[in-house]
Amino acid sequence: MIATEYRRVAVGALLLMLGVVSGGCDTTGPESRSSLVVEAFVQAGPALPEVRVSQTAGPEVTRESALRGLADAVVTVSVGGLVHAYHHVGGGKYASLAPPATPLGPGDPFRVDVERDGIRATGSGLVPPSISLVRVTPVPAPSAVEAVLVDTLGVSIDSLDVGLGARLGFIIPVEVELTWDSLEPAYWVATSLDPEATFSSSVLDFFLLPSEVLPEAGRDRAAWKGVYAVPVADSASSLPPHDLTVSIARGDSVFAAWMNTRTSGLASSGAGNVRGAAGFIGGVAIDTLQLRIGN
Numbered sequence: 001m002i003a004t005e006y007r008r009v010a011v012g013a014l015l016l017m018l019g020v021v022s023g024g025c026d027t028t029g030p031e032s033r034s035s036l037v038v039e040a041f042v043q044a045g046p047a048l049p050e051v052r053v054s055q056t057a058g059p060e061v062t063r064e065s066a067l068r069g070l071a072d073a074v075v076t077v078s079v080g081g082l083v084h085a086y087h088h089v090g091g092g093k094y095a096s097l098a099p100p101a102t103p104l105g106p107g108d109p110f111r112v113d114v115e116r117d118g119i120r121a122t123g124s125g126l127v128p129p130s131i132s133l134v135r136v137t138p139v140p141a142p143s144a145v146e147a148v149l150v151d152t153l154g155v156s157i158d159s160l161d162v163g164l165g166a167r168l169g170f171i172i173p174v175e176v177e178l179t180w181d182s183l184e185p186a187y188w189v190a191t192s193l194d195p196e197a198t199f200s201s202s203v204l205d206f207f208l209l210p211s212e213v214l215p216e217a218g219r220d221r222a223a224w225k226g227v228y229a230v231p232v233a234d235s236a237s238s239l240p241p242h243d244l245t246v247s248i249a250r251g252d253s254v255f256a257a258w259m260n261t262r263t264s265g266l267a268s269s270g271a272g273n274v275r276g277a278a279g280f281i282g283g284v285a286i287d288t289l290q291l292r293i294g295n
Contacts, residue, residue: 036277037067038121040077040112041284044130046103048084048096051075053114056278069093073116079108106130112281123274123281128187131250131285135179138293140239144170144232171229172239173208174293178224180248185217188256192247193228195293213259216250241294250285258282 035056042049053075054067069092077084079100086094104110104127111124149169176193192211210228230239251259254273258280261272272280 036070036116036119036121036279038112038114038123038274038277038279038281040123040281042104042110042112042125042127042282043284043286044104044106044108044127046099048077048079048100048104049110049112051077051086051094051112051114052092052279053094053116054092067092070116073114076113078111078113079104106285110283114277119276121274121277121279123279125252125254125282127283128250128252128285129184131189131248131287132181133178133246133248133287133289134181135177136246136289136291137177137179138244138291139175139177140293141173141175144172144235144237146235147171147229149231170232170235170237172232172237173227173229174239174244175225175227176244176246178226178246178248180222180287183216183219183222184250187250187252188213188215188259189224190249190251190256190259191224191226192245193226194245194247195228195230196243213256215256239294241292244291244293245288246291247286247288251282255280255282255284 037052037054037056039052039054040049053070053073055070056067069090071088071092073088073094075086075094077086077096080102082101084096084098084100086096089095106127106129108127109124110127112122114121146168147170148166149171150166178191180189190211190213194210207227208229209226212224212226214224216222228244230242232238232240249255249259258272272278274281
């Protein structure tokens, strides 16, 4: 069922999924203190993390908030006692002027400091142990089943009777088991099954589980099973060939809480762990695979 499998070199797309996606424009005007958003996901490796500094268009930080990148912040990242100056590279994104003297490794402490218009925001943490997917096993259902398809994202169950695009259709569920290299009981993992974007309809089905945030403690093996679905034309349809992106990210309990707010839509102005602003600054380990599913 798997024609090809390869590990992506870049993890930028996954990092965008982890955080709030910043808008492309840059702003410098004064705004309210509560609307500042800072995000940095620190990974082991030879490069220092990118830092995003943004501002919400409204008074609250929610999943639907429009964010505008800020170009006039002062950003520094400290690793191993060395302070690295950052510069703005566009769209509210800041990058290091120089690489660290030695690569970041698991257990390394770090600190991110941001100052903008008299507001100081800071966050710190440790780089978590690396994580690696060692096996991905997809098992498609033998035949299509009927389900509710929703063409408008974000429609709630109570909204299905008000003409917002809900319709009956057919899907083929695909169960996927992920196995990673080892368990780290002090950490959490966030899993994700993301089929190619050409399947435009969302599926409302309580039995689907395309993503989950779960503790590694208490598990008997480093494995997780999820389910996604592919819409098809009718009950006789076979599974169409498609690409599936499989991702796993490891972080601490604060990372887990942040991920839950991103997926549930419950984020508020107090979401995250940044002192002096909203957002998240923390360590993360990521692995991503892309697979071709089908004949």
